[in-house]
Amino acid sequence: MVRPSKKTQIPNLQEAIKETAWKQIAETGAAALSLRAIARELKITAPAIYNYFPDRDALVTALIIDAYTSSGDYQFASRDAQAGGDLVERLRAIGFSYRQWALDYPQRYQLIFGTPIPGYQAPMMEVLPSAARSLSALVSVIEELRIVNRLNADGFPAVQPGYEQMFDVWRGFAGDYDIFSLSIAMIIWSRVHGLVSLEVAGNMPPFGVDGSALYRYEIESIIGQFIK
Amino acid sequence: MVRPSKKTQIPNLQEAIKETAWKQIAETGAAALSLRAIARELKITAPAIYNYFPDRDALVTALIIDAYTSSGDYQFASRDAQAGGDLVERLRAIGFSYRQWALDYPQRYQLIFGTPIPGYQAPMMEVLPSAARSLSALVSVIEELRIVNRLNADGFPAVQPGYEQMFDVWRGFAGDYDIFSLSIAMIIWSRVHGLVSLEVAGNMPPFGVDGSALYRYEIESIIGQFIK
DNA sequence: AGACAATAATAAACACTGTATATTTACACC
DNA sequence: GGTGTAAATATACAGTGTTTATTATTGTCT
Numbered sequence: 001m002v003r004p005s006k007k008t009q010i011p012n013l014q015e016a017i018k019e020t021a022w023k024q025i026a027e028t029g030a031a032a033l034s035l036r037a038i039a040r041e042l043k044i045t046a047p048a049i050y051n052y053f054p055d056r057d058a059l060v061t062a063l064i065i066d067a068y069t070s071s072g073d074y075q076f077a078s079r080d081a082q083a084g085g086d087l088v089e090r091l092r093a094i095g096f097s098y099r100q101w102a103l104d105y106p107q108r109y110q111l112i113f114g115t116p117i118p119g120y121q122a123p124m125m126e127v128l129p130s131a132a133r134s135l136s137a138l139v140s141v142i143e144e145l146r147i148v149n150r151l152n153a154d155g156f157p158a159v160q161p162g163y164e165q166m167f168d169v170w171r172g173f174a175g176d177y178d179i180f181s182l183s184i185a186m187i188i189w190s191r192v193h194g195l196v197s198l199e200v201a202g203n204m205p206p207f208g209v210d211g212s213a214l215y216r217y218e219i220e221s222i223i224g225q226f227i228k
Numbered sequence: 229m230v231r232p233s234k235k236t237q238i239p240n241l242q243e244a245i246k247e248t249a250w251k252q253i254a255e256t257g258a259a260a261l262s263l264r265a266i267a268r269e270l271k272i273t274a275p276a277i278y279n280y281f282p283d284r285d286a287l288v289t290a291l292i293i294d295a296y297t298s299s300g301d302y303q304f305a306s307r308d309a310q311a312g313g314d315l316v317e318r319l320r321a322i323g324f325s326y327r328q329w330a331l332d333y334p335q336r337y338q339l340i341f342g343t344p345i346p347g348y349q350a351p352m353m354e355v356l357p358s359a360a361r362s363l364s365a366l367v368s369v370i371e372e373l374r375i376v377n378r379l380n381a382d383g384f385p386a387v388q389p390g391y392e393q394m395f396d397v398w399r400g401f402a403g404d405y406d407i408f409s410l411s412i413a414m415i416i417w418s419r420v421h422g423l424v425s426l427e428v429a430g431n432m433p434p435f436g437v438d439g440s441a442l443y444r445y446e447i448e449s450i451i452g453q454f455i456k
Numbered sequence: 457a458g459a460c461a462a463t464a465a466t467a468a469a470c471a472c473t474g475t476a477t478a479t480t481t482a483c484a485c486c
Numbered sequence: 487g488g489t490g491t492a493a494a495t496a497t498a499c500a501g502t503g504t505t506t507a508t509t510a511t512t513g514t515c516t
Contacts, residue, residue: 013464031346035503045466047504056503113431114343118259124430131431155448157441186432187423187446194422202352203341203359204414214384218415219253220383221453241493263474275475284474304493 009060030116067108072134152228258344295336300362302329310331372407380456
């Protein structure tokens with residue numbers, strides 16, 4: 001048999017490949033991702049995958065986009081669960097959901113922020129839409145705080161000249177927010193990311209500083225510094 | 229020829245293997261590290277490496293230890309260049325040297341904090357000595373600040389009970405510092421690491437926030453929050 | 457309905473990788 | 487000077503991503 005009849009074929013094979021990839025990433029880690037292993041599990045030959053993804057890197061890119069989307073969904077859900085409430089409370093909720101997602105899906109987190117795939121470099125222009133969206137729940141709340149004049153960031157460095165068009169690209173994906181709100185969101189992101197990345201990767205030496213307590217402290221530090 | 233005579237042999241082959249590994253990592257990235265490629269460049273066969281490293285992971289561990297040592301050297305050098313000066317100035321110098329090292333050796337930074345080697349997990353107990361030392365330039369200054377009562381961290385979460393012995397292990401490697409100083413150092417580390425890791429990995433979206441300006445802002449934020 | 461072209465799979469092969477095993481040789485020591 | 491050890495090679499195995507050629511199925515056009 002050279003080609004299976006439509007009855008025995010897997011419907012929506014493109015999606016099935018990604019699902020199997022996620023399953024194997026969850027089981028054995030992102031670094032062990034293997035096209036041949038995926039093909040084995042789907043009872044398919046490896047080159048068949050090339051009908052749906054031009055190469056391994058393209059599959060990884062698709063997975064990263066899904067991961068960003070999943071992270072963004074977490075943050076939007078937590079923001080909207082606090083809809084109508086205090087803006088700072090919404091900010092808190094988003095902050096905690098960032099860590100929660102990383103703890104729930106450490107492999108997805110590593111796929112985005114580690115570099116587990118040999119030789120892989122994410123193509124910025126393909127990934128940007130989902131990456132920008134994943135940050136935009138945070139940006140949206142910061143923007144609201146800015147509008148009601150509760151943002152405090154004296155001496156915050158100005159954006160480099162000549163990048164306005166890049167910002168326009170971002171705007172198209174993530175919403176029409178002020179560039180200052182975006183900058184503040186990025187520094188907040190870098191803070192929570194610092195703590196979460198060390199925790200998830202196991203680089204935090206085991207002195208027993210409680211991860212969630214430390215994280216709560218850092219969230220309150222952020223609020224104390226940037227919100228008035 | 230099955231074994232080269234001593235004259236044609238490479239002296240200190242263990243060190244030569246690591247050097248070649250670093251050379252290739254600098255050229256083609258940590259993810260492309262290959263025992264066979266190293267062997268080719270040294271004009272030996274791949275299994276010969278197994279006389280010096282039990283497997284590839286052991287070589288990677290040795291490289292990571294070297295990288296931690298290199299990072300620590302940067303920070304100690306910058307601290308000692310400010311010896312006799314203001315403690316806060318020393319803190320600043322250490323902060324900047326952390327980023328500078330990452331920019332000078334992005335591949336080494338990725339080797340430690342990314343996960344570029346498929347299936348590799350750093351053995352904590354082997355890496356801890358050099359990792360602890362690399363943080364201890366910072367810890368030493370924080371400790372001095374604590375002693376002269378210039379440390380400000382109200383509400384900082386307490387260390388979890390039952391980890392005293394882990395801390396003792398750390399003490400043995402990095403110096404006899406107070407556990408509170410160590411905790412403060414860790415949160416400072418997580419902040420600079422958050423910014424640097426996003427910058428080095430290229431995950432900072434290209435809005436043109438000047439990396440070094442943003443970093444300076446963050447360093448001053450840290451000093452403003454924790455030093456009085 | 458029949459011819460045809462596009463499509464989606466397989467089969468086989470290539471150049472890699474890390475690693476295990478067996479073999480051979482150079483060297484140091486008694 | 488023989489012997490044992492250590493350090494290299496040779497060979498082989500199982501795995502990887504990817505390319506090429508082949509083949510059978512499918513949908514479309516006449």
